[in-house]
Amino acid sequence: MMVLVTYDVATANAAGKRRLSRVAKTCLNYGQRVQNSVFECLVTPDQWTNLRHELISEIDATEDSLRFYFLGSNYKHRVEHVGSNPTTDLDDPLII
Helix, strand or coil, rough: CEEEEECCCCCCCCHHHHHHHHHHHHHHHEEEEECCCCEEEEEEEEHHHHHHHHHHHHHHCCCCEEHHHEEECCHHCCCCCCCCCCCCCCCCCCCC
């Protein structure tokens, strides 16, 4: 399933900047950055459970926020991109 993860982390102090970095790294482990604080994550139900748990454990819920948008399995017909920074099709083979 495709999950769109968005976040807003308060960075007024060093602790907030560390949280922001850890949240971004966690998202990168599961998907691709499509905008500064927005990630597309193509995950299985087990991966989704882990991703959600990891992100919630990284933030300070009194200062930060997470939003999850579930696009499901038929996400290709629900996403339209216009402009720069094309993304990788996560279903296509990845050749390194």
